Amino acid sequence: MKPAYKLILFILLVLHASAVLFPQNKYNTVTVTDSIPINFENSYSISGVAIIPFSETIILRDSLLQRFTDYQFSYSTASFTLSDTLPYSLFDTLLITYQAVNLSLQKEYKKRSLVIRYSEKYGDTVRVVEIEGSAFTPESIFGEGMQKSGTLIRGFTVGTTKDFSLNSGLRLQLSGRLSESIEIVAALSDQNTPIQPEGNTERLEEIDKVFIQVKHPNAVGTFGDYQLSNRNGEFGVINRKLQGLMGSFNISDFTGYGAIASSRGKFNTNNFNGLDGVQGPYQLTGLNGEKFIIVIAGTEKVYIDGIEMKRGENNDYSIEYANATITFTPKRLITDASRMAVDFEYTDRRYSRNFLGTGVTANLFDDKLKFGIQYLQEGDDQNAPIDIALSEEDKRIISEAGDDPLKAFKSGISLAEEDSLGVRKGIYQAVDTLINNEPFTYYIYNPGDSLSIYNVSFSYIAEGGGDYVREALGQFRFAGIGEGAYLPVILLPIPQVKQIGNITASYSPLENVHIDVEYSGSLWDRNRFSDLDDTDNFGYATKLTLRVDPSEVKIGSVNLGKIGFSYKDRFINNKFTSTDRFNEVEFNRIYNTSGSSEQEDEQFREVRLNLIPVKELNIISSGGFLRRGESFKSDRFNNIIKLSDNNKYNLYYNFDYVDTKNLSRLSRWIRQSGDVNYILWKLKPGFNFLAENKRDRQSSKDSLLSGSLEYYELNPYIELIDLEGIKFTAKYSHRDDYLPLNGLMVKEAIVKAQIYDLTYRGIKEVTTSLNFTVRNKKFTDPFKEKGFLDTEQILIRSQSKFNFWEPVLNGNLFYEVSTQKQAKLEKVFVKVEQGAGNYRYLGDLNGNGVADESEFEPTLYDGDYIIVTIPSDELFPVIDFKTNTRWKIKFADIFARNSLPGEILKPLSSETVWRVEEVTREEDLSKIYLMQLKFFQQEGVTIRGSNFFQQDLYINENKQELSFRFRYTQRFSMN
Structure with a gap:
């Protein structure tokens, strides 16, 4: 643990020095002087709200009083008392001068005060209530510029299956300035809302986020829920959702932050390939392969083929946070060639987790020299288990397991x-x-x-x-x-803790020349209950980069264009670990690291040359090598050519060659991709292609190994850019796949696909979009003999919005269908508090020792069981069908307002909703795709189905004085 202690000590010294050298701006304080007469009570209150401790001076009879000797000051109550040994009289006056924080807060707020006045009527003094001049309002506390909004909920719930209960809740949002230089933003709530938001929109509504943030031009302080995102160099990457305290400052050339909080979850990355005909759901797993995890909402980053996707039903994917599953929309076709990578945070509810982080950066000499230092600690609290109870025997087993989780x-x-x-x-x-x-x-x-x-x-x-x-x-x-x-x-779950510290330095001797160095160290205690195997906790990593930005180069009068250059040298010790992924998403694929061990030291070097002879042409050439231990080495050569005039033409070509040796296994991998298009009028015809040829062999043999592959994909397309609000794209794809069979490369399958996208926004009354994809994969005879079956995949998504005779008639129409694989859902009865459930257990009626579903019965008031569903491990191919339509009619606007029909229909409006959803194992696609309702909700075929119709008729809709709604609802469902 010594390296960690040294690192922590160094960081604390740096933070202390920065605090001493760069104190808070003096203009945040004011000097206040109070004159206070001596009183009998010997208690004196000052007028300031927030006195700065030890800043006061008190003068009595032209003499300066001594703190602790002549008086005692209570800074929490902003009052003081005089010492009994101090000589003074009732005719003396105290003069106190002190520094106070410049806040627009009064020390006392009141609407009324009790005063004593002489009454001529009674001939004596009486006590009367006097109304203060300024009312006690939020504006008097926070100032005129404070913006406030919120919700106060009071209600009750009662039903045929529920007892009477009261509901109450408060949610408040504040934003504005407390003073000229201090701003506050707050979201407060007295409700506990552990509900995860739905992951089907691009932006999430996190209703459980509670925080207070105070901002100053030089500092920001946050208490509550917040997102910490910071990067110091290559290895010091952190992106976490936290709950606790965080402060940051920006003073002159120095910036820094400090955070102490509870961490909501653990970071993990899943890499997997798609399946033909399956848009999802794809199960995410924990660090040890756990399936029953909860993904922290909004922490995921999803990549396909190295490209980041957007969340949302109208974009690329949706995610079920509670079940940790991802489903891709019809806009993003998933095949067995799709490479998926997902970064996310999750909780397994084993131990509560704590986080500590701090960092400082300095930009010196006009940003020519930069320094950065950061320390991060994240881990489980071994003394605070959540959903588990560990006995002393359990702790002994964990302690003796050391770093091996399978021994615990x-x-x-x-x-x-x-x-x-x-x-x-x-x-x-x-x-x-x-x-x-x-x-x-x-x-x-x-x-x-x-x-x-x-x-x-x-x-x-x-x-x-x-x-x-x-x-x-x-x-x-x-x-x-x-x-x-x-x-x-x-x-038994093993508590762990990680500590990572890194130091970075960057020097720019010239405007376009940059030199970066970095050193990072880590301590990973894989078992906080055990001292076994702790000798291998420490690891380190180093990096050196030299970068020359593209700059013009001339030889005499000849302009060679712009030339850029970069060199990178990185070493990673086999014991080093990080808090987040620091490599690019497809780094392992780029250098063909499959089969190599990450428990070896890694040496990586890469050099890159960038040539821009003219502004339309960009050539990037790079070469690199990767070494892991003594047995694995991989050399890579890459060339990228870009030729572009964005208004006319675009050309892109990428050639990648990787030569890998791992023990006696040799691999040569050639990857090519390209795209060319030309803009003619409003049409953009184009052509792109993908090709790969990977040959894996044993060094002494010619036969191909199972990791070999080969394919060629050609994709001509044409795009209508914008014609009277119409955008249209048509694409045809042809792909030949080859795989090794008996040591020889043999054609596996032929894949043909058609993709159409149509969008229309020509008139304000109609907005529509259509995505249609059909893909067929036909296997060759040698692979059919091995059991491979031809597949057909059809994805359709249509979404339209209508607004006719505004605002008479408006509505929308949605249709989506795709093929997926889903788990069978099993019902589980979970015991809850008496009266909080909907079922009760009748006992082991059949004597088999198992609580079967037939042994539970519904009950109204005394139930102590509820039903939850658990997915099975086995997945079944299904069709997921969704369609719905909604129409709103305002009858008042059909006729003229002053006409008789208009007056009669004025208070009337209606809304019609029809929604059909079906998840089925029906093999005949046309029955579902063409919406033949007689084949919906079939016993033994339908997994989940719903047919819902709702008709609302409103009288005086949205009128607060008096309004009516008549509703008819019809639902047919099967679960």
């Missing part, structure tokens, strides 16, 4: 408890057998059998790392040693 387990096998008759009713039966002449015991799911005396808990290990497969909730089947993903054990 206890048996999941237990004998069922005896009932009143002394009989054990379990759900698993033990079976003894011989495997490879060794005795072995496995367990079969057999509830109700007299031999089933065991209850068994299983944990997910990894595909191929277990002996059992999951068939249903609580039901596992023995598949053979190493043939499954589950084992009959209970894995």
Whole structure:
């Protein structure tokens, strides 16, 4: 731990020095002088609201009083008392001068005051209430410039299945200036709203975000929920949603921040390939392959083929945060060639997590010299488990496991408890057998059998790392040693902590020349309960870059155009870790690192040359090598040519060659891509292509290995740029795929696709868009013999908005259909507080030891169970169909307002909604795509279906005095 302590100490010294050298701007304070007569109570209050401690001077009889000796000052109450030994009289006056924070706050706010006056009527003094001149209002507290909004909720809930309950809530937003230089922004709430927002829009409405932020030209302070995004060099990357305190400052040439908070989740990256005919959902998993995780809303970044996608049903994807699944919209066709990468934060609710971060940067000598230093710590609090309870024995097991998470387990096998008759009713039966002449015991799911005396808990290990497969909730089947993903054990969660510190320096001797150096160190304690294996916690990384920005080069009178150059040298120790991903998304693919070990030291060097002979032509050439340990090396050469006149033509060509050697395995990979188009009138015809040829071999053999591939994809297209509000794109795609078969490259399949996009915004009354994609993949005979089946994929999305005879008739029409794969949803009854559920358990009626669905019945008031659904591991191909339409009619605007029909229809308006949704295993696509409703909601075929119709008739809609709504609703559904 010594390197970490040294780093923390150094950072604290830097922060302290910056605070001393660059104190708060003096103009944030004011000097106040009060004159206070001596009183009998010996208690004196000053007029200032926020006195700066130890800034006061008190004068009595022209003598300066001494703090602690002559008086005692309470800074929290802004008052002081005089010492009993101090000589003074009632005719003396105290003169106090002090520094106070310049805030527009009064010390006291009141609407009325109690005063004593002489009454001629009674001939005596009386106490009367006097109205103050200024009212007690929010403006008197915060000032005139404060903007305020919010919601105060008071309500009640009662129903046939619910008892009477009161509801209350407050949400308040504030923004404005407290003083000339201090601004406040706040969102406050007394409601606890742990609901994750829906991930189907580009922007999220985070209704549970609560914070107070105070801003100053030189500093910002935040308390509550906030996003921390900072990058110091290449390795010091942090992007987290936090809850706690954060402060940042910007003084002269120095900037910095400090944050201490609870971290909502852990960072992880998932990389996977798509499936033909499956737009989703794709399951995200945790660091150890956990499936039952919750993604922190808004933290995900989704990439396809290295390009970042946009969230939203009208964009590229939607995400279910609670289930950690991603589904891609019909606008983004997913195939088995689609490469997906997802960065995200998630919570597994094992331990609460803490975060500490601080950093300082300095820009010196007109930004020619820059320094940066940062320290980050993030980890689990081993003393604060959330949804688990650890016994002392559990902690001992974790402690003895060291850094290996698979050693932190206890048996999941237990004998069922005896009932009143002394009989054990379990759900698993033990079976003894011989495997490879060794005795072995496995367990079969057999509830109700007299031999089933065991209850068994299983944990997910990894595909191929277990002996059992999951068939249903609580039901596992023995598949053979190493043939499954589950084992009959209970894995105990291991608390971890990471510490990362890095120092950066950048020097620019010339305007276009930059030299960057960086050193980063990390400490990763993989088990906070254990001191075992702690000798390998420390790792480090270094980086050196030289960059020359493209600059004009002349030889005599000959202008060679612009030339740029860069060189990068990076070393990563095999023990180094980071808080976030720092490599580019497809770095491992670019350098063909599959099969290499990340537990080796990594050396990476890259040189790049950029030539711009004329402004239309840009040539980028680069070469690099990557080494991991002694066994892996990869050399890469890349050339990119761009020729462009944006108003007429565009040409792009990329050639990439990678030569890799890993032990005795040799790989040569050629990748090419290109695009060319020409603008003629409002048409843009074009052509792009993709081609790859990867040959993997053993060094002593000529036959190809399974990692080899080859394909050629040609894509002509034409685009209508904008003709009277019409935009149209048509694209045709032809692709030939090759894979190794018996050591030789053989054509696998032919893929043909057509893609059409249409948008119309020509008139204000109609806005419409249509996306249509059809893709067919036909396998060759050698692969059909291996069980591969031809696939057809049709994706349709249409969205239209109408506004006729504004505002008489407006509406919208939506239609979307796609093919997906979904898990079977299983019902699970979860016990809750008595009266909070909708079901009650009748007991083990069939005597099988399992709480079956038939043994629960609905109840109105005393239920103690609710139903939740859990997805199975196995996925089934389905069709996901959605359509809806909504129409709003205002009858008052059909006829003239002063006409008889207009007067009669004036208070009337209506709204019609029809929505159909279907998730089905129907194999005949036309029955669903063409919306043949008689084939919807079929028993045994439909997974989930809904047909909803709603008709509203309004009288005096939106009139606060009196309004009526008559509603007719009809719903047919199947779950």
